[in-house]
Amino acid sequence: MQYHGALHKMSTQYGSTVRYTLKVGGDLLLMNALIGREFSATFLGEHICFCGQLVPEVYRQNFCRECFFTKPEASPTIMKPELSKAHLGIAERDLEFEQRLQLQxxxxxxxxxxxxxxxxxxxxxxxxxxxxxxxxxxxxxxxxxxxxxxxxxxxxxxxxxxxxxxxxxxxxxxxxxxxxxxxxxxxxxxxxxxxxxxxxxxxxxxxMNYPIAEQLLKIKSLSFKEKGDTFSGKLLGIRGQYLMLENGVFNVRAHHGHRVDLEIR
Ligand SMILES: [Zn+2]
Structure with a gap:
């Protein structure tokens, strides 16, 4: 099976075992059923930012540079809630957005x-x-x-x-x-x-119980930096936002928006 498109952070469902769904382009993959299968992925060198634009480079936290410094979704209060000011009526980047997010x-x-x-x-x-x-x-x-x-x-x-x-x-x-x-x-x-x-x-x-068929003993990080970067290996389990492959772990959330070719055998 082959898939092609931007990776999205995996969505989860709570249950006796956590159930994971991975969106790749327009396809939804039910990941728990794919444990034990051989994965290979190649980075196409493009990234879709949160703003919907195709950008050559991610700046931080999967935002392009402009979004990181201007969008309320990337404001410092997201990481540091104690800096929140919407309850005082003070805007950081967009008061309406911040009130909706913070005053709940x-x-x-x-x-x-x-x-x-x-x-x-x-x-x-x-x-x-x-x-x-x-x-x-x-x-x-x-x-x-x-x-x-x-x-x-x-x-x-x-x-x-x-x-x-x-x-x-x-x-x-x-x-x-x-x-x-x-x-x-x-x-x-x-x-x-x-x-x-x-x-x-x-x-x-x-x-929380995670779908893990085989526990990893050594943890090696797999990541995509440049076009053509690739990894392959058997999927042994999933925990957090990590795919645990026999030869390394891949953080899906850290690659949100990265466009890939994915093959599962
Ligand atoms: Zn952007």
Whole structure:
């Protein structure tokens, strides 16, 4: 089977095993059924930016340079919620967009991979955010009415929990000795008083199981930089946004918009 077109971030469905769908051009591939098959992909040297334009180069986070510096979707508050100002009526790039995004319920959560991390997500993005990160377990700690408060809570909890995930440790499935329930109760104790009114009942722990036929021991990153770059190998599993192939891992989200030829045998 051959496919041709721009790669999209994989979409996920929550269930006893996470189900992945990959969009390549106009085709949707149900990835769980393709584990064990031989994949080969070649980069065509073109990239479709978020703005819909075909661009020769990605600047950062899959945006072209112009989009990265002008579009509200690429603004610094996306990465740093504590910088949010829409609740004060102050525009960063586009107040209407920012009000729509920021003035809605957000969750502050703890997620477990090889460590326990703190993170922020919009109400509508749970549990997709956790599956995208490849978390084994996650639990919401706070539900707050806007993005700014979520950022404030995250900053306070970063003194006690990391806000990063090690993708290598996640893909190796390094064990984590800490209990998410204990971490949740600990987070409640150290949370600033002003935020305690937003604590949810719980902890309600979500577990994520990923479709992995064979665990990788060594993690080598496969990526597309120049036209003609290629990789091939048997697909052993999927976790987070990573395709785990017998000879390396490929981060689909990091290649969102890259135009490829894909062959599956
Ligand atoms: Zn663009």
């Amino acid at each position: 319920p957000h969750f502050v959560y703890l997620a477990k991979t090889s460590r326990i991390k703190v993170g922020v997500t919009r109400g509508t993005q749970r549990p997709y955010r956790w599956m995208d990160q490849g978390a084994a377990e996650a639990a919401v700690l706070l539900e707050v009415p806007n993005r700014y408060l979520a950022g404030e809570a995250e900053v306070a909890l970063k003194d006690y929990f990391t806000d990063k995930t090690s993708w290598q440790a996640m893909l190796r499935n390094d064990p984590c000795d800490e209990s998410l329930e204990n971490a949740w109760h600990h987070a409640l104790e150290v949370l600033p008083q002003s935020l305690k009114q937003y604590v949810v009942d719980g902890p309600e722990v979500w577990s």
